[in-house]
Amino acid sequence: MDFNDIIGHEDTIDNLKKTIEKGHISHSYLFEGEESIGKRKVALAFAKTLLCRSEGVEPCNRCNSCLKFDNFNHPDFTLIEPEKELIEKKKIDKLLSNINIAPLESKRKVIIIDDSHYMRLETQNALLKTLEEPPHYINIILITSNSNNIIPTILSRCEIVNFYPVQKNKIEELLVGKYGKTREEANFIAHFTKGSLGKSIIYSKSPYFFKLRDETLDIIDQILRGDEFNIFVSMDFFNNNKDNYEDILDILLYWFRDLILYKKIGSSELLINQDKTTLLSNQSFLKEDRINDIIEKIMETRENINRNVNYQLAIETMLLNMQEV
Numbered sequence: 001m002d003f004n005d006i007i008g009h010e011d012t013i014d015n016l017k018k019t020i021e022k023g024h025i026s027h028s029y030l031f032e033g034e035e036s037i038g039k040r041k042v043a044l045a046f047a048k049t050l051l052c053r054s055e056g057v058e059p060c061n062r063c064n065s066c067l068k069f070d071n072f073n074h075p076d077f078t079l080i081e082p083e084k085e086l087i088e089k090k091k092i093d094k095l096l097s098n099i100n101i102a103p104l105e106s107k108r109k110v111i112i113i114d115d116s117h118y119m120r121l122e123t124q125n126a127l128l129k130t131l132e133e134p135p136h137y138i139n140i141i142l143i144t145s146n147s148n149n150i151i152p153t154i155l156s157r158c159e160i161v162n163f164y165p166v167q168k169n170k171i172e173e174l175l176v177g178k179y180g181k182t183r184e185e186a187n188f189i190a191h192f193t194k195g196s197l198g199k200s201i202i203y204s205k206s207p208y209f210f211k212l213r214d215e216t217l218d219i220i221d222q223i224l225r226g227d228e229f230n231i232f233v234s235m236d237f238f239n240n241n242k243d244n245y246e247d248i249l250d251i252l253l254y255w256f257r258d259l260i261l262y263k264k265i266g267s268s269e270l271l272i273n274q275d276k277t278t279l280l281s282n283q284s285f286l287k288e289d290r291i292n293d294i295i296e297k298i299m300e301t302r303e304n305i306n307r308n309v310n311y312q313l314a315i316e317t318m319l320l321n322m323q324e325v
């Protein structure tokens with residue numbers, strides 16, 4: 001793998017290449033951005049480049065270093081990641097105890113610490129000492145989706161590299177070309193994951209995701225038509241899918257936002273549920289005020305469940321409200 005396998009992040013990659021070209025490579029980087037948007041992929045390609053014997057701005061993919069990197073047995077490369085949301089201090093201690101041993105295969109040693117916000121304070125302080133005076137051949141890349149949990153003294157030692165969500169049309173192209181999704185499905189997933197490439201691929205591979213959307217929308221349609229009995233019958237569905245409640249509520253939020261849009265401009269490329277215009281049309285009898293109230297109730301429900309309000313009660317209240325508002 002190398003930079004060419006990465007979707008999006010062109011500017012970030014260009015900047016990294018420029019620092020290599022100019023010889024301004026930093027000892028410590030912090031790759032920061034939302035979860036699953038490609039930070040780790042870029043970090044790996046960057047690490048491979050820094051280790052490559054050809055010393056270019058891209059890995060040559062032919063030298064011993066590149067081959068070993070691809071086979072996960074490069075002696076000068078270490079990847080540390082959390083287990084159960086914790087990076088144990090002993091892992092960092094072990095890393096630091098070897099840091100003064102010169103590189104074997106390459107001119108550098110590269111260390112990636114993924115989800116580095118899962119280091120406890122004590123562990124971060126241990127690492128900080130090395131960041132303050134690193135051996136000249138060391139490059140450390142910290143990756144995080146939550147830099148609030150990283151101590152300021154570490155942040156100030158790192159060159160911060162920001163990552164932004166991948167453009168939706170790029171994700172769509174990939175989902176259609178590589179994962180066999182239809183244009184409409186790809187459009188829905190790309191919006192649903194807000195530009196997270198990793199999540200988009202997971203949803204594309206899931207055989208249940210579109211079924212979940214269909215069932216959710218079907219139930220809501222019946223409830224909106226005033227079938228009160230259905231609220232209690234449909235609780236089976238919501239209970240069975242309790243683990244997916246965030247997805248279900250997001251599906252609903254996107255649906256009602258689409259409904260407002262559909263009422264204003266009709267069928268359009270701006271719709272997220274482009275394959276569901278018949279159902280949108282059937283529900284366009286709802287007044288905009290009522291739709292806005294429903295959206296508010298859904299957001300309230302999500303907050304309540306996150307605050308540990310009884311799940312069943314929260315969902316039932318939401319469904320009853322949908323019917324009444």
Ligand SMILES: [Zn+2]
Nearest residue numbers: 052060063066
């Ligand atoms: Zn190489």
